[in-house]
Amino acid sequence: MPEKQYDHREIELKWHERWKDDDSLYSIDPSSSRPKYYVLEMLPYPSGTLHIGHLRNYAIGDALARYKWMRGFNVLHPMGWDAFGLPAENAAIQNKRHPRDWTLTNIAEMKRQHKRMSFSYDWNREIATCEPEYYRWNQWFFLRMLERCLAYRKNALVNWCPECATVLANEQVVDGCCWRHESTPVEQRELEQWFLRITAYADELLRDIETLEGRWPDRVLAMQRNWIGRSEGAEIDFGIDGSNGRIPVFTTRVDTIYGATAVILAPAHPLTRELTADVAAVRRMIDAQSRSDPGEIEKEGIFTGRWAINPYSGERVPIWVGNFVLMGYGTGAIMAVPAHDQRDFEFCTKYGIAIRPVIRPLDGALASTLECAFEDYGITENTGRWSGLTSEDARRQMAAYAGENGFGKAAVTYRIKDWGVSRQRYWGTPIPVIHCERCGVVPVPDEELPVVLPYNVEFTGRGRSPLENVPEFMNVACPKCGSRARRESDTMDTFVDSSWYFYRYCDAHNDRAPFDIQKIDYWFPIDQYIGGVEHAILHLIYSRFWTKVMRDIGVVHNDEPAARLFTQGMVIKDGAKMSKSKGNVISVDTMTERYGGDAGRMFELFAAPPEKELDFTDTGVEGIVRFLGRVYRFVTRNIDRLPKPAEAPAERSAGDRRVLRKLHQVIRKVTEDFETRWHFNTSIAAIMELVNELYACEAELTPAVIAEALEKLVLMLGPFAPYVTQDMWEQMGRDGLVFRQEWPSFDEELAREAGAEVILQVNGKLRSRMVVDFGTDRDQLEARAKADDKIQAFLQGKEIVRIVVVPDKLVNIVVK
RNA sequence: GCGGAUGUGGCGGAACUGGCAGACGCGCUGGAUUUAGGUUCCAGUUCCCGAAAGGGAGUGCAGGUUCAAGUCCUGUCAUCCGCACCA
Numbered sequence: 001m002p003e004k005q006y007d008h009r010e011i012e013l014k015w016h017e018r019w020k021d022d023d024s025l026y027s028i029d030p031s032s033s034r035p036k037y038y039v040l041e042m043l044p045y046p047s048g049t050l051h052i053g054h055l056r057n058y059a060i061g062d063a064l065a066r067y068k069w070m071r072g073f074n075v076l077h078p079m080g081w082d083a084f085g086l087p088a089e090n091a092a093i094q095n096k097r098h099p100r101d102w103t104l105t106n107i108a109e110m111k112r113q114h115k116r117m118s119f120s121y122d123w124n125r126e127i128a129t130c131e132p133e134y135y136r137w138n139q140w141f142f143l144r145m146l147e148r149c150l151a152y153r154k155n156a157l158v159n160w161c162p163e164c165a166t167v168l169a170n171e172q173v174v175d176g177c178c179w180r181h182e183s184t185p186v187e188q189r190e191l192e193q194w195f196l197r198i199t200a201y202a203d204e205l206l207r208d209i210e211t212l213e214g215r216w217p218d219r220v221l222a223m224q225r226n227w228i229g230r231s232e233g234a235e236i237d238f239g240i241d242g243s244n245g246r247i248p249v250f251t252t253r254v255d256t257i258y259g260a261t262a263v264i265l266a267p268a269h270p271l272t273r274e275l276t277a278d279v280a281a282v283r284r285m286i287d288a289q290s291r292s293d294p295g296e297i298e299k300e301g302i303f304t305g306r307w308a309i310n311p312y313s314g315e316r317v318p319i320w321v322g323n324f325v326l327m328g329y330g331t332g333a334i335m336a337v338p339a340h341d342q343r344d345f346e347f348c349t350k351y352g353i354a355i356r357p358v359i360r361p362l363d364g365a366l367a368s369t370l371e372c373a374f375e376d377y378g379i380t381e382n383t384g385r386w387s388g389l390t391s392e393d394a395r396r397q398m399a400a401y402a403g404e405n406g407f408g409k410a411a412v413t414y415r416i417k418d419w420g421v422s423r424q425r426y427w428g429t430p431i432p433v434i435h436c437e438r439c440g441v442v443p444v445p446d447e448e449l450p451v452v453l454p455y456n457v458e459f460t461g462r463g464r465s466p467l468e469n470v471p472e473f474m475n476v477a478c479p480k481c482g483s484r485a486r487r488e489s490d491t492m493d494t495f496v497d498s499s500w501y502f503y504r505y506c507d508a509h510n511d512r513a514p515f516d517i518q519k520i521d522y523w524f525p526i527d528q529y530i531g532g533v534e535h536a537i538l539h540l541i542y543s544r545f546w547t548k549v550m551r552d553i554g555v556v557h558n559d560e561p562a563a564r565l566f567t568q569g570m571v572i573k574d575g576a577k578m579s580k581s582k583g584n585v586i587s588v589d590t591m592t593e594r595y596g597g598d599a600g601r602m603f604e605l606f607a608a609p610p611e612k613e614l615d616f617t618d619t620g621v622e623g624i625v626r627f628l629g630r631v632y633r634f635v636t637r638n639i640d641r642l643p644k645p646a647e648a649p650a651e652r653s654a655g656d657r658r659v660l661r662k663l664h665q666v667i668r669k670v671t672e673d674f675e676t677r678w679h680f681n682t683s684i685a686a687i688m689e690l691v692n693e694l695y696a697c698e699a700e701l702t703p704a705v706i707a708e709a710l711e712k713l714v715l716m717l718g719p720f721a722p723y724v725t726q727d728m729w730e731q732m733g734r735d736g737l738v739f740r741q742e743w744p745s746f747d748e749e750l751a752r753e754a755g756a757e758v759i760l761q762v763n764g765k766l767r768s769r770m771v772v773d774f775g776t777d778r779d780q781l782e783a784r785a786k787a788d789d790k791i792q793a794f795l796q797g798k799e800i801v802r803i804v805v806v807p808d809k810l811v812n813i814v815v816k
Numbered sequence: 817g818c819g820g821a822u823g824u825g826g827c828g829g830a831a832c833u834g835g836c837a838g839a840c841g842c843g844c845u846g847g848a849u850u851u852a853g854g855u856u857c858c859a860g861u862u863c864c865c866g867a868a869a870g871g872g873a874g875u876g877c878a879g880g881u882u883c884a885a886g887u888c889c890u891g892u893c894a895u896c897c898g899c900a901c902c903a
Contacts (some may be wrong), residue, residue, distance in 0.1 A: 003856090007853095014827095022827075080884095111863075171858090208891065217820090218818090218819095218820060218821090218895080219820050219821070220820095220829065221820095222819055222820055222896060222898080222899090223819085223820085224821090226818085226819070226898080226899055226900090227899080229899095231902070231903085233903080249903080250902095250903065251903060252902095253903080264903095297901080299901075322901095323901095324901045324903095325901085325903080326901080326902070326903090328902090329902045329903075330902075330903065333903095334829095334903050335903085336903090337903090341903070342901090343901050343903075344903080346901090347863085347901095411903090413902080415902060512880075533897085533898090536898080537898095537899095603841095606828095606829095606840085606841070607828055607829080607841080607842095608828065608829065609829085612822090612829090613896090614828085615827085615828060615841070617827085617828075619827095619842050619843070620827095620828070620841070620842060621840095622842085623841050623842055624841085626841095629855095629856090630856095633856090672832085676832080677832075679832085680828095681828090681829070681830080681840080681841095682829095682830065682831095682832090682839085682840080684840080685829090685830075685839065685840035685841075686839090686840080686866055687840095688839095688840055689839080689840070692840090695857085757836085759835080759836050761835085761836090761883085761884075763883080763884090764882095764883065764884045765836095765884095766836055769836075801883085802883060803883085804835095804883045804884075806835065809835060810836085810884090812835085812883055812884065813883090814883050814884095
């Protein structure tokens with residue numbers, strides 16, 4: 001009879017079919033006394049199709065969640081292991097052509113397929129934005145922020161992607177281009193926009209990074225620190241000669257202010273417009289600033305013809321406009337201290353502005369001429385009453401003096417800016433406000449939520465929101481005065497959805513509140529969040545902010561969303577990052593179709609440790625398919641050798657003992673990997689060794705050992721290869737789900753090797769080896785080592801200087 | 817420039833607390849099965865010398881500590897990632 005062959009397509013489709021409507025697989029019971037474990041995968045952006053980089057994310061999270069479940073935890077793992085998308089499921093996403101088609105025709109289908117959540121997974125956050133229930137709570141949160149002045153509207157220069165025809169947040173601008181269109185330069189436009197005041201939480205976001213130390217990757221924390229960009233200094237008002245105006249400048253080095261020989265405004269600074277005649281030149285500078293690589297621009301400036309007054313010295317210094325001064329940082333104006341700042345030095349040298357040193361090195365004299373700026377701390381000199389101080393003392397005293405005399409103060413500046421959430425897109429949660437000519441901006445009352453999107457929308461694809469052309473949507477009565485008013489046509493950034501989606505998972509069907517706080521208290525903070533590092537300063541900072549806001553609103557108690565974060569490495573192909581432009585993106589569909597989901601995910605766990613980059617090769621996946629086939633054939637052909645009832649146990653064979661030893665060693669190894677480092681590559685390697693051992697000893701195995709080995713092998717593979725293990729489990733006549741079984745335990749006694757192999761070295765070089773009983777004492781080891789033939793040959797005519805004995809491990813004889 | 821990481825066979829990687837460098841897989845070589853190809857099974861595979869036994873070298877590079885270093889220390893080189901006229 002031909003042997004049963006492993007057919008991944010047949011097996012995976014069969015189980016997928018059986019499982020897809022089984023809600024019990026996902027049942028969550030917070031009242032259970034089991035310990036809780038919340039695993040969350042940080043899902044990819046809705047770029048259309050899933051690719052194998054995303055699959056890696058699922059493979060890691062799934063394996064961990066299933067393991068935890070088998071170890072007796074109550075697990076909340078919303079992505080679930082069947083969500084990786086067998087071909088049929090993914091088709092709906094792939095065929096997406098246009099937001100409207102997709103949203104309106106496929107939403108019902110998508111909901112059916114993912115009905116376990118009342119809104120969908122993050123990888124389709126667009127769906128979330130089409131779900132009225134999710135709109136409702138997004139809008140509810142927005143209104144609470146509006147009440148607390150955490151949401152506000154202002155006219156601002158914003159990043160505009162011509163391709164998306166919408167506004168982008170700073171975090172969404174990558175190398176001057178849109179994060180979704182890597183080759184489309186972002187333009188600057190001045191628009192009336194909604195912002196969320198993330199800066200109000202800048203200090204807390206920065207401070208609480210400390211609580212994440214060691215639990216989140218250093219790289220992510222470093223990026224966040226950098227992004228928040230706190231710097232301490234002082235804000236000092238320079239007067240304007242011949243007017244009452246003032247120019248506040250921010251500096252971290254007030255101690256150098258006596259060396260200030262100019263004040264330089266950013267081109268986009270409001271005063272620039274007033275003080276400069278050459279509007280065209282200023283315009284060019286603003287454009288160049290947003291377009292080119294900042295480091296590359298040659299410093300340029302225009303003298304305004306006006307003068308500023310240094311409030312400390314009373315000195316008159318020229319006011320310039322400089323293309324290297326950014327409006328977005330500090331106050332948008334600087335004092336130029338060429339002697340102590342390299343950028344100022346370059347600028348002032350170019351335009352012949354005076355250079356005046358006022359800080360001398362701790363071990364030297366004040367420089368008379370400078371090759372470049374002296375930027376270190378030192379001792380002040382020629383700085384009036386503050387002369388002779390260290391830079392640190394001078395900074396403190398001078399800032400205090402400015403405060404006392406009303407021309408400045410100690411100040412902290414952040415690089416992070418408020419989060420612009422307005423989008424001129426169709427999809428996205430409508431911003432729940434109404435513009436009334438009489439009352440101004442009026443919030444939509446809570447009981448009228450959700451404001452939902454209209455269906456009949458013409459897509460122009462350009463310019464303003466398509467919603468503006470839908471009168472039924474736009475024209476409303478003002479909630480306050482009842483007169484004619486217009487709805488806000490902007491929708492929210494979809495990052496709003498992803499900022500709190502994982503809370504809703506805990507209470508997805510709640511229609512009275514975003515979620516029940518008791519459920520949140522049970523599950524939060526998330527024990528383990530897993531995802532790609534590309535979210536470091538986008539989603540991961542927004543969701544931290546959102547959590548803190550929710551805490552202040554009083555709907556959650558936790559300060560941080562995720563206790564632990566794991567960032568998996570990228571999947572690369574032929575040494576290069578997968579990207580659409582290179583055409584080397586491998587879709588999950590191709591993978592599941594050709595090799596199966598089990599093999600695909602298992603390869604990604606096997607080929608490299610999860611935090612490292614992974615090079616994808618077809619031959620590598622084929623190796624895993626081969627391995628799964630090897631397991632499948634071994635299990636299926638040995639099922640009829642399982643013990644019959646009432647059968648007397650046979651005596652253990654030598655093969656039995658070998659297999660049992662390996663089996664228990666491997667269980668120990670895999671358990672350890674799950675509990676500590678998640679190096680699933682070594683776990684899987686160990687399971688492969690076990691299978692090799694099973695093949696080598698197959699003929700000798702007795703029924704009882706076959707039973708134990710098959711059961712534990714299948715259970716151990718369960719977290720890595722859900723479908724094929726479930727199929728084998730059933731064929732073995734076992735009931736229930738593999739990942740609801742208890743995780744196999746190991747027996748140290750059985751795992752122990754028959755004897756200790758002791759290596760014998762002469763002068764640290766391996767020369768021989770011997771097998772001894774465990775615990776053989778030092779004297780005996782030494783004697784037996786000296787008696788060894790090969791060792792004796794190396795000892796001939798030499799003097800023994802020293803002998804190092806490590807019991808059960810080695811004997812090293814040092815000779816001269 | 818600042819910050820984070822990484823350097824081990826032909827390749828992906830293993831060696832977790834200093835103690836057999838190269839587990840496991842890919843690729844390659846040979847054998848068995850097969851009409852053949854494929855599949856499957858078995859064996860070999862760091863490099864150099866050697867028919868073999870065996871010997872020598874070897875974890876980016878240079879030093880150091882140690883009976884013993886891929887692992888610890890000092891220096892150095894290279895690569896990757898993130899941030900960057902941030903005042």
